[in-house]
Structures are given as structure tokens and as C-alpha cells.
């Protein structure tokens with residue numbers, strides 16, 4: 001039964017990838033709004049060969065939490081860190097702020113097709129925090145308990161828009177938590193590690209929004225992982241619960257560096 005479910009998801013994902021590359025342009029933080037400068041100072045654009053691949057969140061002066069899929073080759077093998085950088089301190093994905101190189105990339109060891117889509121980028125030099133560059137704390141467990149059905153959470157990203165264009169300006173949106181029970185019922189995705197997010201039709205996350213921080217009460221409670229189909233469907237979007245990964249994050253964020261934040 002579990003196998004059937006995974007295959008069904010694989011089919012949906014395969015279709016999503018096909019549509020994303022050859023069919024009509026799809027995917028975006030749909031129906032989002034422009035973010036203001038400094039409104040999301042923890043948001044970074046994660047770049048491979050200097051092109052945006054995912055959104056990241058600054059969790060210390062040296063560390064960016066993001067999705068695994070943008071910075072992995074096969075399974076949990078990271079792509080060469082020399083190809084990876086982040087742009088921080090700018091709501092414009094193409095300009096402004098600072099570009100900082102990565103020194104290493106850690107993919108969650110269990111990252112597979114759809115689960116554990118989470119990675120930590122260590123930067124080659126520390127970020128200097130300003131009103132436009134700042135870290136955000138991640139939830140270890142306290143907020144996890146309060147993430148009941150219908151709780152509103154905030155996301156921001158540069159995912160593709162309806163027109164297929166890459167928005168230069170960071171887009172923000174509010175989505176609502178879908179309980180694990182409801183997510184299992186609606187999408188077969190009631191995993192303990194997953195935080196599912198409800199959205200209206202043609203809303204939610206899209207290509208390029210992967211890795212976006214899911215924020216509640218000024219704290220990172222999730223990392224956007226994937227959407228069904230082309231995005232904006234009747235299925236919920238899925239993120240990784242930071243509470244589930246809290247120990248893994250802590251164990252892999254060099255404390256000597258992390259406490260500099």
C-alpha cells in the first residue's frame with residue numbers, strides 16, 4: 001500500500017517536472033504580493049552557477065537552510081559547493097544585496113524522492129547582519145504543537161509566476177496549515193516529518209519556491225518541499241517540519257559558528 005502511494009506520487013511528480021519544462025509555464029507563489037525591502041531579512045536566493053534554484057533561510061551567520069533538490073546531484077550527494085552561492089539582503093533576485101559563496105553543502109542523508117527534502121549550506125564567510133540581512137530561529141518543538149488545522153503561516157519566494165516569468169521581486173503569501181490527518185486523507189502525505197499547507201486554487205508554492213521558509217510567530221516552522229502537479233491544484237503543498245529536523249540541524253550547524261548569530 002505504501003509502495004502504491006509512492007508510485008502514485010512519483011507519477012504526479014514526473015508529470016509536474018514534464019509540465020514544468022516543456023508545457024505551458026506553470027508554478028509560482030501564486031497570487032502572491034510584493035514583499036517590501038527588509039520585510040524578510042532571513043530570505044536568501046540559493047544559486048547554482050549564479051542562477052536562482054531555490055529559496056533559503058538564514059539560520060546563522062554561516063548557515064542557510066534550504067531544500068535538498070536544488071543543491072543535490074543524485075540522492076544525498078551534494079553538487080560541488082564551488083558552483084553554489086546565495087544572494088542575501090535583497091528582495092531583487094537579480095541585483096543588490098551581497099553574493100556569498102558556499103563552502104560546503106549537507107543534504108539530509110535520507111533525502112529520497114519526496115521525503116526529507118532539506119539541506120544546509122555553510123557559507124565561506126560570515127554574513128554581517130543588517131536591517132536587511134538577519135537570521136531566523138527554527139522551531140524545535142514548542143510551536144509544532146500549535147500548528148493546528150487552519151493556522152496561518154507566511155512564505156516568501158521567487159518562484160515562477162503565471163506568465164512563466166521569474167519575478168525579480170520577492171513575492172509573499174499566507175497559507176494555512178493542514179493537519180497531518182487531513183493531509184493523509186487528501187494527499188496521502190500525513191508523514192510526521194511533513195507540514196502540509198492548504199491553499200486556494202492557483203495559489204501556493206511553485207517552481208523556484210522550494211526551500212522557502214514557512215514562518216509562524218517569527219519562527220521557521222517548515223521548509224517548502226514540493227507541490228503537486230503544476231502547483232495551485234486542489235492538493236496541499238508540502239513542507240518539511242523544522243521540529244522534526246531540529247536535532248539534525250543542530251548537530252550539523254557547527255556550534256562554534258552557530259552561536260555567533
Ligand SMILES: *[C@@H]1O[C@H](CO)[C@@H](O)[C@H](O)[C@H]1NC(C)=O
Nearest residue numbers: 142143144146216217218219
Ligand atoms: C509567539 O512568540 C512569543 C514570544 O516571541 C510567545 O510569547 C508566544 O507565546 C508565541 N505564540 C505562540 C502561539 O506560540
Ligand SMILES: *[C@@H]1O[C@H](CO)[C@@H](O)[C@H](O)[C@H]1NC(C)=O
Nearest residue numbers: 140141144145180192243244
Ligand atoms: C509535530 O506535530 C505533529 C502533528 O501534531 C506530530 O505528529 C509530530 O510528532 C510533532 N513533532 C515534533 C518533533 O514535536
